Amino acid sequence: MSQNSLTRTISVDGVTLTLFLVRKRVKNVYARLQNTTLSVSAPFNMAQGELDPIIANLARTLVRRERQGCLNAQGDALALAGQVATRFRTPPPVASVLFVTTQQKRWASYSTRTRTIRLHAALREMPRWVLQAVIAHELAHVVHPDHSPAFWSLARAVCPEIDRAEAFLAGVSWLGGRWEQLPPVERALLTGVSNDESGNGGDPLGKDG
């Protein structure tokens, strides 16, 4: 039976998984993720070259779903959004805050219909003042849907650190888009650069009292 099964290591979104592939009398490819073990069953007659990208896609979906589940379990962001909302003259209602792993192109969005803020999952790991600024940005769009001067003056009034946060995110986007192309030496140099955001100085609330 050993020719019908295969074990190897694959990497998805930086997560290393042990793949157990079993050929079975099935019509489709099925995958199940438990911790870092990906069990896949595939039809006997499907070529490995055809199967590999299907497995990569299924693995990515399952890894992101699991990551999203653990992020959404944390209600801290909702409390933070509630605090930011009270800085508006008419606080925009926020019913839920979700960290999503499917939103690739934008840092955040807010739905007035569902009163839900969706945040890029990477924001979860960023400094709190950046997260506050992103929430303030989205909630300011409830008043001004565009990026007009009126929008920015409201956004700066409710979040004085917003320009710094926008610049922070622009830097993250810039690096994120180029990381794979950067030569290893430059990457190593960048990971060695110290940042001063870990102290209290990074939090605008800490400064303003």
Ligand SMILES: [Zn+2]
């Ligand atoms: Zn905007």
